[in-house]
Each structure stands twice: as structure tokens, then as C-alpha cells.
Amino acid sequence: MRVAALASADDFDGWRDAARRLIAERVPPHDVVWQVGDLPTDLFGDEAITADPAPFRVPRAFIDLARTAILHAAPERFALLYAMLVRLVAEPRLIDDRADPAMRRLEEMAKAVRRDIHKMRAFLRFREIADDTGPRFVAWFEPEHHIVRRNARFFVDRFAVMHWSILTPELSLHWDGKALAEGPGATRADAPDGDPVEEVWKTYYASIFNPARLKKGAMLKEMPRKYWKNMPETALVPALIAGAQAREAAMIETARTAPQGNVLPAWEALRDEATACTRCPLWKPATQTVFGEGPVDAELMIVGEQPGDQEDLAGHPFVGPAGQLFDRAMAAAGLDRSRVYLTNAVKHFKFEARGKRRIHAKPGVGEIDACRWWIEQERAIVRPKMTIAMGATAARSLTGKAVTIGRERSRPITLADGGTGWITVHPSYLLRLPDPAAAEIEFGKFVEDLRSAAAAV
Known part of the structure; x- marks a missing residue:
């Protein structure tokens, strides 16, 4: 056995020098014991490393990876890095194999270290x-x-x-x-508990606190709870959240009990709050929040999936190609769009960039669930007699579970709050049908769904 002694837990230079000598001696990874400082080592690991290192080359990317991964708290990090180094000397292209379990593990360790570096700087x-x-x-x-x-x-x-x-x-x-x-x-x-500047900071933080910037189910978006006790503003968060929730509950209750024509201020406050929403990561690349539109006393609410490229730029729902087809179907069903409340299950545009184009990407479950709060508040204010979900994303938003469109389509369902729902396809589905004849048949079924849902009111 060989003993590789390192000065500290983050001693990259010591690890590199020891690894060079071990490579020179052709010592296999399982014959090396890595020791940090005065920590006890293996009882049989008593042979020192003596060989002078012979020159060899490894990819620069591995050196960069090792500098970061070696900072991980996992005790096996030194052995993992040395084992990978031995393999890379014989097979340099292994550095590009992201499917290799050992390489993937080192990448995960480096990612965790970078995240911890960020947390220290931020918190x-x-x-x-x-x-x-x-x-x-x-x-x-x-x-x-x-x-x-x-x-x-x-x-x-x-x-x-x-x-x-x-x-x-x-x-x-x-x-x-x-x-x-x-x-x-x-x-x-x-460490000290506080100072005068901290009190000023708390006052400022309380004045700018916005509950829309909170993740649903967590108090602060990026801050793990372990850091709360070390930060002055976090002591304020529970009371601030409770106050915000009380204001929201009062706003919704006022909307429920007020005459139907007096709920516009509550809806406007909700819309304004949604413009600052960061409950999921979709707000970062999107141009803006695209909130619902229409009369706040509408008997019919229609929920789509998410804004598209044109909706994201315009700030209004259903203005792109799918929206144009939707308008044609509404007219065929004898429905007036201006008398319907239109919204989306997800309020920000999710896309993949391909050159200058932004290609629609389907929202994930986490993103749908994060945005359900807005749908629930919209329905609480508008109180529609019928809510139509267009597509699987909208159906999940309304029901809280995965829905098979073919099985649940074209019939009334009871929602959790006692309201009535109706599930149909999304207009974008019709646009993707390659056969014009089949598309026309499906368009007719979509029109009939809209007509039947409206008649059920």
C-alpha cells in the first residue's frame, strides 16, 4: 500500500504531486490510501511515495474538473480522481464520455461545489x-x-x-x-448577532418584500433553510408571508362576497402581482408574464397551455397561429370571444432557442404546479359557471393530475372547488395534423366541444 499525505482537505497541489508520483510507480488505485493532515490512515498503509514523477499528458479539462471536484466533502474524492487519472493516461478521450459513471460522478461533485461557492457569495x-x-x-x-x-x-x-x-x-x-x-x-x-446597519437593512427588505417572488411550498427561491439562521432578513420572512397571505385571502374573500361587478380591483391586483412572478424558472428567458384577459364576470373561462412566441412578445393570450384557429372555432361555435375569460395554465413562454427562432417546449409538471396558484385565484375571482381546459397541460392544471384527453373529453367533470369543467384538445393539436381531411374532421369535433360546453352552462 502507498500513503498519499495531503496538507488539507482542499490540497489540490498536494494531490496532483502525489498522483504524478503514483503514476510513475504504476501504483493501481486500489493500492493507495489518501490521508488528510493528521487524520488516521489505514494500519497497513505505511509505504511512502518515493518515485520521481515522469512526464505525461492528460486533458486540460480534467485538471479544471479536478480543481473543483477535490473541494467536495465526499471522503472518496481523492481516490475517484486518481482512478480517473489512471484511466485518462491510457485513454484521453474518456474525458468526453459523459455516460461513464465515474466521470458523471465527478461532474456532479464539481457542480455541487460550484453551487456551494455561489451560496457562500450570495448568503x-x-x-x-x-x-x-x-x-x-x-x-x-x-x-x-x-x-x-x-x-x-x-x-x-x-x-x-x-x-x-x-x-x-x-x-x-x-x-x-x-x-x-x-x-x-x-x-x-x-460571531456577533447584529448591528445598527442590519436594522436598516431589515426595514428596507420588509418594504420591498414581494410574495410573488416565492416558490410555492418554499419561503425563499434559492436559499436553503440551513442559511436562514445566519441572515438577518430571514427572521422577517414568516411574518411577511403570513401578512401577504392574509392580504391575498382577504382580497379573494372580498371578490367572493362582493357583487359580481365589483371584483375588478381584486383581479387587477392579482394581475399586477403576477407580473413579478418567479415561482418557477420560466420567468428568466420569457419576455413577460402573459396573464388572463376578458370580463371578470364571464360565465365561461377557457384555459390553454402557455403563451407562444407571439403571445410572449405581445403580452396577450391567443394571438398567434393557434389563437387564430381558436378564433375561427369560436365563431363556428357561435361564441363571442369578448364575453369569455381566456387564460393559460402557465403564464410564461417556455421555449428552446434554435438560432434566431424560439421553438415551443412543453411545460413540465413542476412548472404547471407552480402556476396553479394563479389559475386558482383567477377562478376564485371570475367564478365561471364552466371552465374549458384545452389540452393535457390545462387539464392537469385544473384537476391536479395527469389526464388522458381521449378518455375525459367532451363531458362535464366536477372540479375540486365544486365548479364544472370540460376537457377538449388544444388548437395547436389541430395545426400539427398533416392530413387536411383529418384536420377538418378534428376541427369539427373541437367546435362541437366548445358549443356543447357553452350549452351546458
Whole structure:
């Protein structure tokens, strides 16, 4: 057995030097014991690494991957990296095989490390204390992986004029404006609880808090709960959410009890709130939220899938090719679009970019479920006598489960809130039919669905 001793848990240079010597000795991965600092090693791992490293080449991409993956907390990371290095020396193209289990595992480890690096930069909070040299700022953070030294340069560059300390369980960093020093690990009790600036920040945070930026089922979009106790604003979140939910509940209750013509302010408030929605990632690439439109006292509500390319640009539902076919079907069914409330199950355009074109992509279950809150509030305000779901996405949004269109189509169903629903196809389905004769037959069935649903009212 060979013992490879490393100075610290993030000692990439030490790992690389040891790996070079092990390769020179042709030591197989299963004959190496990796030891960090003074941690005990295998009782039989007592042979030192002595060979001088012979030159060899490995892909640069592996070196970059190893620099990050080695920061992972998994104890087996050193052995995994060395085993992959041995294989790459013999087969350099293996670096491009993303189906290889070992390569995939290393990529996942590197991704977790990068995510932890981001969390430290995003969620670390300094608190001011006074010492003999003047103001000093101290922060406490609990990383999942060995990322503190890797992140040091970021904080030095960003807070170059401050005197600060970052305390973590593993080690501490101290910057005096000129030099960076390391110290031993600390505990949460070593960090201050708050300062005057923090109170100002809490006041500001409370004033800008927007519940529409919360994920359904989670209080903060990206912030794991483990970081809440270290951040001043998170102490405010439960009360802010409770207040927001109370306001929303009051708004909806007012809409329920008010005469039908007086619910427009509640609907306008809901629409305005939806413009800032970040409940799922679709808001990032989309141009805007496309909310429902139509009279808020409509007896008939029609729900589609999601905005398309033209709807995303225009900010209005059903204005693209599928919308034009929908208008033709409405006219054939004897329905007036201006008297129907039109909306979509998902309020942002999901697409794949292909050159300059944006190609429609089907919303996922998570995205549908995240947007169900808006549909539920729209239905609570409008209170339609009939809600038509066009397509599987809309049907899932209304029922909360996967629906087979062919089995549930063309008949009334009872929704969870006691309302009546009706399921049919989406107009885009008709546009995709290659046979004109079949498309015309299906168009007739779609028109009949619209006519029958309206008659059922």
C-alpha cells in the first residue's frame, strides 16, 4: 500500500504531486490510501511515495474538473480522481464520455461545489463590531464543502477596503486591508448577532418584500433553510408571508362576497402581482408574464397551455397561429370571444432557442404546479359557471393530475372547488395534423366541444 499525505482537505497541489508520483510507480488505485493532515490512515498503509514523477499528458479539462471536484466533502474524492487519472493516461478521450459513471460522478461533485461557492457569495452576511483599530466586520458561514479558501479572493476583491473576518467551522479568514490571514475554525457563538446597519437593512427588505417572488411550498427561491439562521432578513420572512397571505385571502374573500361587478380591483391586483412572478424558472428567458384577459364576470373561462412566441412578445393570450384557429372555432361555435375569460395554465413562454427562432417546449409538471396558484385565484375571482381546459397541460392544471384527453373529453367533470369543467384538445393539436381531411374532421369535433360546453352552462 502507498500513503498519499495531503496538507488539507482542499490540497489540490498536494494531490496532483502525489498522483504524478503514483503514476510513475504504476501504483493501481486500489493500492493507495489518501490521508488528510493528521487524520488516521489505514494500519497497513505505511509505504511512502518515493518515485520521481515522469512526464505525461492528460486533458486540460480534467485538471479544471479536478480543481473543483477535490473541494467536495465526499471522503472518496481523492481516490475517484486518481482512478480517473489512471484511466485518462491510457485513454484521453474518456474525458468526453459523459455516460461513464465515474466521470458523471465527478461532474456532479464539481457542480455541487460550484453551487456551494455561489451560496457562500450570495448568503454570507457581515455584521459590524468595534475593536481597537476601528470598525471591523465579521461573518459566520457553514459551507457544505471545502470552498472557503477558493472563495477568499472573491471577498478580498469585493471588500478590499473593509477589515473583515469570515468564520466557518473548518477555518477562518481575516483581512486587514493589506494581507489575508488564516485562523482555526470557529463556532456560531464567536460571531456577533447584529448591528445598527442590519436594522436598516431589515426595514428596507420588509418594504420591498414581494410574495410573488416565492416558490410555492418554499419561503425563499434559492436559499436553503440551513442559511436562514445566519441572515438577518430571514427572521422577517414568516411574518411577511403570513401578512401577504392574509392580504391575498382577504382580497379573494372580498371578490367572493362582493357583487359580481365589483371584483375588478381584486383581479387587477392579482394581475399586477403576477407580473413579478418567479415561482418557477420560466420567468428568466420569457419576455413577460402573459396573464388572463376578458370580463371578470364571464360565465365561461377557457384555459390553454402557455403563451407562444407571439403571445410572449405581445403580452396577450391567443394571438398567434393557434389563437387564430381558436378564433375561427369560436365563431363556428357561435361564441363571442369578448364575453369569455381566456387564460393559460402557465403564464410564461417556455421555449428552446434554435438560432434566431424560439421553438415551443412543453411545460413540465413542476412548472404547471407552480402556476396553479394563479389559475386558482383567477377562478376564485371570475367564478365561471364552466371552465374549458384545452389540452393535457390545462387539464392537469385544473384537476391536479395527469389526464388522458381521449378518455375525459367532451363531458362535464366536477372540479375540486365544486365548479364544472370540460376537457377538449388544444388548437395547436389541430395545426400539427398533416392530413387536411383529418384536420377538418378534428376541427369539427373541437367546435362541437366548445358549443356543447357553452350549452351546458
